[in-house]
Amino acid sequence: MKLYDYVLSPSCYKARLMAALTGVKLDIRPVDFHPGAEHRGPELMALNPAGSIPILEDGDLILTESSAMLVYLAAKAAPQWLGNDTALQAARVQQWLSFSHRLTGSLGAARLHEMLLRPGDIATLQWQGMAALRELEAGLVEQHIRGQRFLASDRPTIADVACFPYVALAPDGGVSLDPYPSIRLWSRAIRSLEGFIEMPGIHRLHELKPEPVLDAGEA
Amino acid sequence: MTRNAMIDEWYPVGLAGQLDTHGRQTALMGEPIGVRLGADGNAKVTGSNGRALPVCIRYGHVWSSLGDPQKALFAIPEADQPGRRLVDVGVVRVRCSPLRAVENFLDIAHFPFVHTDILGAEPHTEVPNYKVEIREDEDEVWATQVKFYQPQAAKSAEGGITTEYMYRVPAPTCSILYKTCPPRPGEWDVITLFVQPLAEDLCDVWPWMALFDDETSMADLIHFQQTIFLQDRSILENQIPRLLPLDPGMEIPTRADLTSVAYRRWLKRHGYIYGAQLVAQ
Numbered sequence: 001m002k003l004y005d006y007v008l009s010p011s012c013y014k015a016r017l018m019a020a021l022t023g024v025k026l027d028i029r030p031v032d033f034h035p036g037a038e039h040r041g042p043e044l045m046a047l048n049p050a051g052s053i054p055i056l057e058d059g060d061l062i063l064t065e066s067s068a069m070l071v072y073l074a075a076k077a078a079p080q081w082l083g084n085d086t087a088l089q090a091a092r093v094q095q096w097l098s099f100s101h102r103l104t105g106s107l108g109a110a111r112l113h114e115m116l117l118r119p120g121d122i123a124t125l126q127w128q129g130m131a132a133l134r135e136l137e138a139g140l141v142e143q144h145i146r147g148q149r150f151l152a153s154d155r156p157t158i159a160d161v162a163c164f165p166y167v168a169l170a171p172d173g174g175v176s177l178d179p180y181p182s183i184r185l186w187s188r189a190i191r192s193l194e195g196f197i198e199m200p201g202i203h204r205l206h207e208l209k210p211e212p213v214l215d216a217g218e219a
Numbered sequence: 220m221t222r223n224a225m226i227d228e229w230y231p232v233g234l235a236g237q238l239d240t241h242g243r244q245t246a247l248m249g250e251p252i253g254v255r256l257g258a259d260g261n262a263k264v265t266g267s268n269g270r271a272l273p274v275c276i277r278y279g280h281v282w283s284s285l286g287d288p289q290k291a292l293f294a295i296p297e298a299d300q301p302g303r304r305l306v307d308v309g310v311v312r313v314r315c316s317p318l319r320a321v322e323n324f325l326d327i328a329h330f331p332f333v334h335t336d337i338l339g340a341e342p343h344t345e346v347p348n349y350k351v352e353i354r355e356d357e358d359e360v361w362a363t364q365v366k367f368y369q370p371q372a373a374k375s376a377e378g379g380i381t382t383e384y385m386y387r388v389p390a391p392t393c394s395i396l397y398k399t400c401p402p403r404p405g406e407w408d409v410i411t412l413f414v415q416p417l418a419e420d421l422c423d424v425w426p427w428m429a430l431f432d433d434e435t436s437m438a439d440l441i442h443f444q445q446t447i448f449l450q451d452r453s454i455l456e457n458q459i460p461r462l463l464p465l466d467p468g469m470e471i472p473t474r475a476d477l478t479s480v481a482y483r484r485w486l487k488r489h490g491y492i493y494g495a496q497l498v499a500q
Contacts, residue, residue, distance in 0.1 A: 035309030200449030
């Protein structure tokens, strides 16, 4: 399976992360997105007329939408990541997969503006990003009340992988995550998953330091 | 009010390979400037009042100045050496002082913690002693005999090696790193950080490289360097105070910080204080 990849792209990272979490080996083909704009060149435009990356190629199959890649990787290697097929859970997974595009269009665009000088109305993008984060925070709080740690279930699903990258990178676009305690806990839960990989701007979870030892006299 | 001593320095303002007649609007130290390809095929840079600013094209970039540069842009002789791959890494904007961006580039001690498993790894965290000097003839800061254990020093490195480094600061917002070159022992890979000061707490960073590496694809070389720099970016944006402190009362440096100490001393000596904090607050 070949992934046309840009190391700083959160959407490409979704595919890389999903593959790592499900133990799939990807053949990475680096694309000079910045500064070379190779994704708009003839070779990649022929593969994906939308001119976007990632592109996932597996035999005759060409996928250009990251949510479809998550479904494909999970269905092939680890179907438990699709969630169960109850009406409620299937719908929740789809709800968050679609919601993840709002994160791309707001937090992702703010990040491209602030980091790689792409055009955009930064105040509006940041405001839309914060609105999306508030919705995600509320969703996670409701899940906690139901006794579930992840977006659609008590175990991680493709919905979490779809939403995590742009959320975790919100500070790159000048949007702080400080006001969202449930998002921060959820981020910790994802980063502690077996097989988790990082990307620039998303740091690995550092091991908790041992408890400080206090002498009786000091306390 | 004294004249800003940094006004007569050269700064990167764009990639030479991406110039077009439409041009790009950017800024230098608070002044809006325009960078474009002129009708005669040469790069033109104009200041906010339409005046023509000095221009030179070097090391893949367009360079300009708001003042009257007294010297030519610093030399990097290795840039003209045959057989090197010249890599335009591309611009990254960082909400930090331009001087802090350079200082971070000069630091080795953070490698195991920020560039984990690439430029450093625990428990190999010790920075052995190295030599630092302000070379009076060239008027540059140099750190030499810097050695550090690295799991993956370069795209061309197979496994961990002890890498040797030299750091050089030839201009207040530019630094050049010379680094062990895995496929070509005896030569140094050249990795630069050219910083365009937009404001005292905002800069565009233009990394550039001149490497001996015939194997790795250009996109892969760019990705490697962007990975490293983007790991630094979130750290840089969270440093406090935002301006680089030049008042020694603020911090207690360790031996590993000698390059930073010399850099700050050199900045202070020249009055290169755009982006610096002079009195601890």
